[in-house]
Amino acid sequence: MTALHTPELFARLEPAERVLVAGAGGGFDICAGLPLALSLLHQGKEVHLANLTFSAIEGLPLDAWLAPDVAVVTAGTAPHQTYFPERTLARWLDLHGYPGTVHAFARVGVQPLRAAYRAVIEAYDIDAVVLVDGGTDILMRGDESGLGTPEEDLTSVAALAGIGGPDRLVVSVGFGVDAYHGVSHGLVLENIAALERDGAYLGAFSIPRASKEGALFVDAVAHAQHHTPDRPSIVNGSIAAAVRGDFGDVRFTERTRNSELFVNPLMSLCFAFELEGLARRCLYLDRIEDTHLMRQVSSAIELFREEVVTRPPVRIPH
Structure with a gap:
């Protein structure tokens, strides 16, 4: 049993010497893990970064590949490619004196992604x-009224669920941001309660604006927005705005001009879970187990959704 003054996630990670922090859902997801990664680095741990990528990595040179479906991205990788979140983060890390390497997993199905994860885990012990x-769509079990965009997130969960050895944990940050994609956050809370009953919920902690990690995260998001002006991350922009103390319909990109955001302090909370417990609650994980392509994952989820009786949205009282 952990002490109240020590978040259980950090208690679980305390014995670990070498930690892989990986973005589950593509795009700039790895930036959402930056405060945690920096905190672990500041504790003296060896930290490696990875991300399921939306970038075009197929044409990278042979020496950029650690293994099939996993490339090693640095500040100088593919300099003429405009959208490359992994390289953007690598450049920010270099600027601030941190190890400037981010591993990019190809956008593939469960079986090749699992092999890629194994390669990284073995390479760095x-x-x-x-x-x-x-x-929060990584917390959707499959029978909710809306799942958000679960394909990449649950492919990552399934890939890691089949790997033994290292402790495997999940962090969800940005509560409320997936309302844009039809997620009922009342159902998110219901799912978290169920994970608590299962013993898989490890509690939550915030990213304070006054912390070194919080300030660096806000700076990293601003750097990414400056260098990716056409496709800035709405998720990380919202989280960073929440960390700054902004509230309501905050405007930081034209991408949200036709929608209304609700930036609020809950977006800076990090909810932590055991990955195995989260995987057990997903109702369709077995259906995507043998996939090799992301389109196979999408088709399997679509077929499952045609068969399942969905839970209606749960309204959060106000």
Whole structure:
């Protein structure tokens, strides 16, 4: 049993010497894991970063590949490619004196992604893996009224669920941001309560604006927005706004001009879970187990959704 003054996630990670922090859902998801990664680095741990990528990595040179479906991205990788979140983060890390390497997993199905994770875990002798989702759709079990965009998130969960050895944990940060994609956050809370009953919920902690990690995260998001002006991350922009103390319909990109955001302090909370417990509650994980392509994952989820009786949204009282 952990002490109240020590978040259980950090108690679980305390014995680990080498930690892999990985973005689950593509895009800038790895940036949502940056405060945790920096905190672990500041504790003296060896931290490696990875992200399921939306970038075009197929044409990278042979020496950029650690193994099939996993590339090693640095500040100088593919300099002429405009959208490359992993390289953008690598450049920010270099600027601030941190190890400037981010591993990019190809957008593939469960079987090849699992092999890619194994390659990284073995290459660096990883003790613990923390899978980070910017948002909450990673917590959807499959029978909710809306799932958000679960394909990449649950492919990452399924890939890691089949790997033994290192401790495997999940962090969800950005509560409320997935309302944009039809997620009922009342159902998110219901799912978290169920995970608590199962013993898989490890509690929550916030990213304070006054912390070194919080300030660096806000700076990293601003750097990414400056260098990716056409496709800035709405998720990380919302989380960073919440960390700054902004509230309501905050405008930081034209991408949200036709929607109304509700930036609020809950977006800076990090909810932590055991990955195995989260995986057990997903109703369709077995259906995507043998996939090799992301389109197979999408088709399997679509077929499952045609068969399942969905739970209606749960309204949060106000």
